[in-house]
Amino acid sequence: MKKYLQNTWQAIYTVLVGMKVTFKHLFTRAVTIQYPDVKIPLPERVRNRLYVNIDDCIGCDQCSRACPVNCIEIETVKAVPGEDLGMTSNGKKKALWVTKFNIDFAKCCYCQLCVFPCPTNCIYMTDIYEFSEYDRRNLVYKFSNLTEEEAAEKKANYEKFLAEKEAQKAAASKTQQ
Amino acid sequence: MYQLLYNITGNVIISTIVVALIPLTVILIYALFAIWLERKVSAHMQDRLGPMRTGWHGWLQTIADMLKMIQKEDTIAADADKKLFNVAPVLVFTGSFAAYAAIPFSSALIGSEIEVGLFYIIAISSLVVAGILMAGWASNNKYSLLGAMRSAAQIVSYEIPTALIVLTMAMYTGTLSLTKISEMQTAYFWNWNIFGGPEFGITKFLLIPFMIVAAIIMFISTLAEVNRTPFDIPEAESELVAGYFTEYSGMKWGMFMLAEYANMLAVSAVVSILFFGGYQSPFGYIGNTLNIQWLIPFEQTFWFLSKGLILVFVQMWLRWTLPRLRVDQLMTVCWKYLIPYAVVNLIVVGIISLI
Numbered sequence: 001m002k003k004y005l006q007n008t009w010q011a012i013y014t015v016l017v018g019m020k021v022t023f024k025h026l027f028t029r030a031v032t033i034q035y036p037d038v039k040i041p042l043p044e045r046v047r048n049r050l051y052v053n054i055d056d057c058i059g060c061d062q063c064s065r066a067c068p069v070n071c072i073e074i075e076t077v078k079a080v081p082g083e084d085l086g087m088t089s090n091g092k093k094k095a096l097w098v099t100k101f102n103i104d105f106a107k108c109c110y111c112q113l114c115v116f117p118c119p120t121n122c123i124y125m126t127d128i129y130e131f132s133e134y135d136r137r138n139l140v141y142k143f144s145n146l147t148e149e150e151a152a153e154k155k156a157n158y159e160k161f162l163a164e165k166e167a168q169k170a171a172a173s174k175t176q177q
Numbered sequence: 178m179y180q181l182l183y184n185i186t187g188n189v190i191i192s193t194i195v196v197a198l199i200p201l202t203v204i205l206i207y208a209l210f211a212i213w214l215e216r217k218v219s220a221h222m223q224d225r226l227g228p229m230r231t232g233w234h235g236w237l238q239t240i241a242d243m244l245k246m247i248q249k250e251d252t253i254a255a256d257a258d259k260k261l262f263n264v265a266p267v268l269v270f271t272g273s274f275a276a277y278a279a280i281p282f283s284s285a286l287i288g289s290e291i292e293v294g295l296f297y298i299i300a301i302s303s304l305v306v307a308g309i310l311m312a313g314w315a316s317n318n319k320y321s322l323l324g325a326m327r328s329a330a331q332i333v334s335y336e337i338p339t340a341l342i343v344l345t346m347a348m349y350t351g352t353l354s355l356t357k358i359s360e361m362q363t364a365y366f367w368n369w370n371i372f373g374g375p376e377f378g379i380t381k382f383l384l385i386p387f388m389i390v391a392a393i394i395m396f397i398s399t400l401a402e403v404n405r406t407p408f409d410i411p412e413a414e415s416e417l418v419a420g421y422f423t424e425y426s427g428m429k430w431g432m433f434m435l436a437e438y439a440n441m442l443a444v445s446a447v448v449s450i451l452f453f454g455g456y457q458s459p460f461g462y463i464g465n466t467l468n469i470q471w472l473i474p475f476e477q478t479f480w481f482l483s484k485g486l487i488l489v490f491v492q493m494w495l496r497w498t499l500p501r502l503r504v505d506q507l508m509t510v511c512w513k514y515l516i517p518y519a520v521v522n523l524i525v526v527g528i529i530s531l532i
Contacts, residue, residue, distance in 0.1 A: 008514060012393075018498040022222045032226040 056122035059096035063114035249427035261315035272304030283477030324420025328411030359455030445488035
């Protein structure tokens with residue numbers, strides 16, 4: 001009998017304790033962040049999407065080689081003499097046309113290893129972290145500022161230059177003999 | 178209300194339909210509000226915000242959900258018993274809607290002023306069990322069947338303490354008419370049945386503890402009858418997917434939800450009529466002091482709905498506080514605790530009111 005009454009009392013008492021806790025929480029501030037409207041400030045050294053300042057890129061391929069997952073794809077074409085590619089912002093002369101500079105963010109592991117070897121600091125991490133896509137192919141970012149025609153033209157130019165050089169060499173060797 | 182409409186229109190059918198539509202409108206508006214409130218209450222009790230994007234603090238969310246539910250495909254499982262499957266949600270809603278026929282919203286707004294209102298509500302709310310069993314059986318799904326069986330066991334068990342408390346109150350007030358019970362508790366809140374009713378002297382003080390016990394038992398057992406947490410084992414989403422309405426989708430599922438929320442208000446109304454004065458104001462009426470008689474029914478409706486909504490809020494509060502009971506615990510609470518207490522209460526209140 002004593003146990004029975006004790007159980008009853010305990011049931012009521014514990015329920016009331018629980019209700020007190022939930023009632024208190026009814027008036028505490030919500031911890032929710034209304035995400036697209038409110039964003040938490042990012043830490044200083046977060047690693048998010050890469051960006052390449054292609055005007056500064058000298059096409060040295062070091063970032064691509066440093067990449068552990070091979071998500072950076074670079075193709076370059078040498079400039080023919082007489083073409084002026086301009087200078088990088090820290091005063092280096094550019095000698096290569098960067099015909100292709102693709103980064104596949106579906107593969108990227110955000111390790112930031114590509115950033116360190118860059119001699120011109122043209123590849124770096126931005127604070128953009130929302131870039132989901134419905135199609136995986138849309139995650140390949142093309143940074144080269146040359147259009148395909150231009151790239152083809154540069155390639156053709158260089159091949160023509162090489163061919164001419166070969167021809168000249170051949171002609172020179174012919175005259176020597 | 179019916180008499181008034183009959184005097185104005187002089188037509189039986191029109192006045193009946195209008196009177197019948199009033200509780201339906203109340204239920205629909207209240208259900209939209211209550212679903213929003215439940216989300217908000219649950220969210221804030223868990224330190225979340227809940228719906229925020231549709232309308233101010235998400236108040237349009239339920240309307241958006243309703244529009245979505247109407248557009249949903251009406252799927253019926255291949256081996257389900259189609260007729261019973263389609264009838265079940267309607268039956269469940271009918272059960273909870275029919276209970277409103279006898280509930281006095283105010284002294285002027287009563288669907289049907291029957292002498293046996295209390296008895297009628299207990300009887301008609303049993304229809305819900307039939308609907309739930311029908312839904313569980315017709316779905317041809319083990320989860321649904323288990324949910325329905327649990328629900329039948331639960332509702333049938335918990336009708337006993339409810340009936341015992343109703344018996345206590347019927348004995349104490351000497352009537353089964355909800356209007357008369359409400360009328361007795363008029364004037365001030367110390368005339369409410371939970372504070373011993375309109376008695377004087379020692380009897381009142383002797384009655385108060387037993388009335389409080391009765392109110393608690395009534396509240397718990399009605400909570401179990403409308404399948405709310407901690408007694409929501411018929412749906413039990415973590416064990417039975419969604420219990421008896423696992424197979425339902427779209428508006429039929431919506432009917433179940435509507436019935437659940439309508440039921441919540443109905444049982445809150447019964448509890449508030451029996452113990453908290455029904456539509457009576459806790460302290461006089463503005464209409465009486467200003468001598469404007471037509472204002473009183475509106476005040477009464479306001480008090481009635483606010484009492485109902487406060488009890489609905491307590492039901493929600495309990496839902497987000499307590500975990501679900503196991504089946505054996507559920508039966509223990511009902512048969513080993515509530516019924517003995519209710520019987521003792523019945524006897525003691527009987528003796529006190531004899532004195």
